[in-house]
Every structure is written in structure tokens, then in C-alpha cells.
Amino acid sequence: MKIGIIGSGNIGGNLGKHWAKAGHKVLFSSRHPAELNSLVKEAGSNAEARSVTDTFEANADVYLLAMPFKAIDKIAELYAGEYGNKVIIDATNPYPERDGAIAQEVRDANYNASEYTAMKFGTAKTVKAFNTIRAEHLRDRAFRTTDKLAIPYAAQDQESGDVAKQLIEDIGFDALYIGNLTDTHIMDPEQSIYGKSLSRKELKELVNNVRVH
Numbered sequence: 001m002k003i004g005i006i007g008s009g010n011i012g013g014n015l016g017k018h019w020a021k022a023g024h025k026v027l028f029s030s031r032h033p034a035e036l037n038s039l040v041k042e043a044g045s046n047a048e049a050r051s052v053t054d055t056f057e058a059n060a061d062v063y064l065l066a067m068p069f070k071a072i073d074k075i076a077e078l079y080a081g082e083y084g085n086k087v088i089i090d091a092t093n094p095y096p097e098r099d100g101a102i103a104q105e106v107r108d109a110n111y112n113a114s115e116y117t118a119m120k121f122g123t124a125k126t127v128k129a130f131n132t133i134r135a136e137h138l139r140d141r142a143f144r145t146t147d148k149l150a151i152p153y154a155a156q157d158q159e160s161g162d163v164a165k166q167l168i169e170d171i172g173f174d175a176l177y178i179g180n181l182t183d184t185h186i187m188d189p190e191q192s193i194y195g196k197s198l199s200r201k202e203l204k205e206l207v208n209n210v211r212v213h
């Protein structure tokens, strides 16, 4: 698959490196693409650096949103219309102290952060994934054959869910389907499965337990 990474930091940088290693074509983007040289070098021949606009124009199959939550509005405003039929994997989290009023608004709203992204991207096939894992575990615990960590994901439709599951498994994590985007509250910051590094079995038990109570 061709994957466009929007925000090539802790999360986007490491996921991009993993996907490139797994054989995917990765376009890292930045507002300053020249600063991504060492990341691209580390990621190898499947990776390139581009501007954010060039990354969207490169017509990737999947876009990973891994920038601060406060940037969603602007990015959606610029690109959502044209790229609305793409799979968008949303790894962002709203943190009021970093992202300001919009993050507080979304935290206080009666919808989940992933539903906000889906709303902004209109017809995009939005998936919520990789937002609950700690950056150092994403970096260090990929490509395991035993003791795999589970990555929870939720999806708006079957196709985008299948893509996310594949991309989780391609880099040596187990995938756990949580439901559709209305079910993602438990994945949001400070909620029950946020920041939990667990096996698939443990995570499934926790999810079931939370849903019963």
C-alpha cells in the first residue's frame, strides 16, 4: 500500500519506519520536509519526504493523521473534500493544554474524538487506531512473533477496518476490533483502555469488563 503520513513525529515517524520495513511505500510529510532527511534514511528505500500538500496530491491509499489534534480543522479544510474517499487512520488525541479550546470542546461534547475527525473529513473512511499506544512501545515492541501487544481499532466501514487490521498485523502487533466510531470513547485520553499495553486476550477482557459495568 501507499501510505501518506501527516505529522512525522513520535507516532508518525515510527509507524512510517515500521510500514516501510514491512514493504509498504511511505510518504512522510512535514511542513519542513527537508528536515526529514535522517528519518527517510533510517526508513530505507521505501520511504520519501514530501510537503503536506504533495503527500495528499500523491494519491496514497491510506493517510495516517499523527499531528497535534488542533491541526485537524485546517488539514480537513484544505484536503478533505478531494481526498474524502481515502482511508484515514486517526491516531490523534485532544489535549486541551496542547491543543487549546477545540480539544476541550471535543472532550466535553457528546461525541468521541474520532467522530469529530470523521465529521471533518466528510465522506472519508475513518479509522481510529494507534492513539492509545505509548510512543516508546510503538517504537520498541513492533515485529514481535511472541508476546505481541494489541492495538485496538475502530472503523466506520468494513473496508477501512480491514485495511487498519492489516496494517497493524503487518508490523507485528495484534489487532482488536472495538466497534464503529461511536464506540471509541474507551480509547480516548484518560479512558479505560487508553495507554494500556496489553496482549490481545488481556485487552479483550478489559474491554468486555468495561462494557458490562
Ligand SMILES: NC(=O)c1ccc[n+]([C@@H]2O[C@H](COP(=O)([O-])OP(=O)(O)OC[C@H]3O[C@@H](n4cnc5c(N)ncnc54)[C@H](OP(=O)(O)O)[C@@H]3O)[C@@H](O)[C@H]2O)c1
Binding pocket: 006, 007, 008, 009, 010, 011, 012, 029, 030, 031, 032, 052, 065, 066, 067, 068, 069, 070, 071, 091, 092, 093, 094, 095, 130, 131, 132, 133, 134, 135, 136
Ligand atoms: N506521543 C505519544 O505517546 C502518543 C501516543 C498516541 C497518540 N499520540 C497522538 O498522536 C499525535 C502525534 O503525537 P506525537 O507524539 O507523534 O507528536 P510529535 O512528535 O510532536 O509529532 C507531530 C508532528 O506533527 C507535525 N505538526 C505539528 N503541527 C502541525 C500542523 N499544524 N499541521 C501539520 N503538521 C503539524 C510536526 O511536524 P512538522 O513540524 O515537521 O510539520 C510534528 O513532527 C498527537 O495527536 C498525539 O496526541 C501520541
